[in-house]
Amino acid sequence: MADIEKTFIMIKPDAVRDRKTGLIIDRIERCGLTIEKMEKCELDEDLVKVHYAHLADKPFFGDIVDFMTSGPVVKMVVSGLSAVSKMRTLMGATNPLDAAPGTIRGDFANDVNANIIHGSDSLENAAIEIERFFG
Numbered sequence: 001m002a003d004i005e006k007t008f009i010m011i012k013p014d015a016v017r018d019r020k021t022g023l024i025i026d027r028i029e030r031c032g033l034t035i036e037k038m039e040k041c042e043l044d045e046d047l048v049k050v051h052y053a054h055l056a057d058k059p060f061f062g063d064i065v066d067f068m069t070s071g072p073v074v075k076m077v078v079s080g081l082s083a084v085s086k087m088r089t090l091m092g093a094t095n096p097l098d099a100a101p102g103t104i105r106g107d108f109a110n111d112v113n114a115n116i117i118h119g120s121d122s123l124e125n126a127a128i129e130i131e132r133f134f135g
């Protein structure tokens with residue numbers, strides 16, 4: 001049986017800049033998930049580097065840091081049954097070119113770097129990321 005989970009979600013600077021925040025929240029709520037916490041904020045470079053530390057050796061790491069600090073994000077805690085995997089399904093593949101139509105990235109993103117949304121990839125990482133961003 002599915003458990004009620006909490007996951008960490010972040011609407012990235014491209015989507016906030018393009019005023020897609022409302023559309024994305026609508027999709028999350030339509031799936032039966034609940035926004036528990038939400039705040040618009042700017043990320044400092046050090047926090048982005050910690051958050052994406054698993055990609056520190058990739059050639060595109062600098063682009064991630066530049067992009068994620070290019071404007072405000074909207075960070076959220078989202079809860080519901082199987083919230084972690086449900087959000088990953090709703091978001092679609094990391095590369096929007098591979099993301100299915102009907103997913104958030106499939107419908108709104110075109111670029112693997114500026115791919116609209118972040119969502120925790122496991123329950124364990126969700127707890128770490130909620131603590132990292134909301135303390």
Ligand code: UDP
Nearest residue numbers: 055060064093094112113114115118119121
């Ligand atoms: N990313 C990128 N180029 C790549 C792979 C990833 O710019 O080839 C960026 C992209 O913004 C992605 C983030 O790095 O969302 C984190 O990548 P991860 O593999 O953790 O994917 P996610 O969990 O975001 O789907």
